[in-house]
Amino acid sequence: MPVEAFIDISEKEQCEELREYMLGLGAPIPPSPTDNYVTDLQQIISVCDIIFKVEKEPEVEMVLNSIVSVLLLVDATQPEASALTASFCDQLAKAPTQRLAAISFRVLQNLFNGQSQNVQLRYRVYLTIVRLCTLSGQIRLVYNNLSQIKKWFPVDAIGAEKIQSLLRLLHSILMENKQPEMASKVMVELLTTYTEDNASQAREDAHKCIVSAIADPHTFLMDYLLTLKPVKFLEGESIHELLTIFVTENLTAYLDFYKQNSNLITETLGLSHEANMKKMRLLTFMQMAETKKELPYADIQKELQLSPDQVEIFIIEVLKTKLVKAHIDQANRKVVVSCTMHRTFGRAQWQQLRDTLNKCAHNMSGVQQTLYKHAIQFEHMHG
Known part of the structure; x- marks a missing residue:
């Protein structure tokens, strides 16, 4: 998805435009740019939450998307990219109203889509997007199923601890948004990430999982x-x-x-x-x-x-x-x-299922033989 910008100019010139705009809002930012646009961008991001004071919502979204367009130009492999992304996420998480949270939500989606090649940066952005769901109420746009989460954030790419933090946050947000069935699946997935060596660390999560399952009126098995x-x-x-x-x-x-x-x-x-x-x-x-x-x-x-x-x-x-x-x-x-x-589905149930399938296969075989005999008879009669 393309990201809006003020005008088609270099990143340094765009930072200068953004600096002037922030100064016009009264932001406590140095009036003069530096020789490094990354440093300029860092200063701009540090005060960009002042944009929430602007009454015109389309203007708010345009300015924030302009920051995103510059941020995406920073080399994602450099340490500055991680710090800038984290700072920008923290600023947008300050959205004081539901409508402004929805704007922050959309802007961070643009940033998330633009960082498709860097799992670590996407992870940081996604965490903020999920947190914004509490205010913006857009959880369905953030989470549909676990397979998508696994595709975005492979464990071997970001580590088990980060996956656990994400799943724990998702569970909390889903519960707040009255989605107990989805929350239960997320919690079960969270518990599967623990091994015998660190299972004791998931004590609180295990308690929540049991309580949620018992309390959910639609969960019986x-x-x-x-x-x-x-x-x-x-x-x-x-x-x-x-x-x-x-x-x-x-x-x-x-x-x-x-x-x-x-x-x-x-x-x-x-x-x-x-x-x-x-x-x-x-x-x-x-x-x-x-x-x-x-x-x-x-x-x-x-x-x-x-x-x-x-x-x-x-x-x-x-x-x-x-x-x-x-x-x-x-x-x-x-x-x-x-x-x-x-x-419960134990050995006896598996045995029963096997017997049922064997019986079904036997019946199908009998039907097939009967049809074959009828076909032969029909051929002889009309041959």
Whole structure:
């Protein structure tokens, strides 16, 4: 994307124009240029946040883009490029209003696109763009999926620590912008970047990951979290026990845990006991549906600790999630299950999947042989 400039002149002349403009706004900058345009640019950038005082927004954007056009001329391999980029990002991050933050957002996108050959500089710019999302509310323009992030910022190019900082920031911004599902995926990706040697350093992140998964009303399958090294590091702690209950246990187990750890759940972790109950009832029902295809109302009422008039309402809510496919037999007061999502996917589930695929392959082979026989018969009849 081309970047706007004042006029088509040399970088030194453009810096002189920018200096005069900043001086006109009252910026505390030396009145005379130096012999080095990079030094001039450094001085201009150090006061460029004064542009936010200008009432005409198109003018604000034009001036900032002019700075970008000069900044992109600085050799990206030189130390000055990193310092100038960081300083410019810091200045634009000062945007005081949503509209000005949106302008800073667009200007930094131009800088990001212009630095396509330097991963380190792009990383610094992207961090600021993400931070601006809090005010500009444009997170969807910054983050769509993890594959794009991995393409932009390979771990071997910028290092694991920087990737972790970026993912941690993205998780925070996504949560602030009420995108829990996307935030959860980012957090899981963050935890996968840790090894057994440094898993202990991700203790706080692992806590956030577990709490987010339990709190998210749309997340029901959490067994994969137990395989993450930072989560494994928490084995023996109450929060790990709570996660295990949501992965493998039933409502009774949760209620027993809650009796002993109510302060942990509601105060320390900030979870809702009522929301946890609702999720555990659904997970318990899924567990029941895995072993029985017909579930009497009485069994559901007992296992899920419901009143008689709550059973059908609960079943309807379960069917809305599409985690369980079933129909209600009101006459016989039971639920007939056709299929259910498994809460965990272990050896037994892989075996079941293999058997299903083998059966499907066998059936397809039978269909193929039947069609072949019919084709031969047709050929003989009409040959």
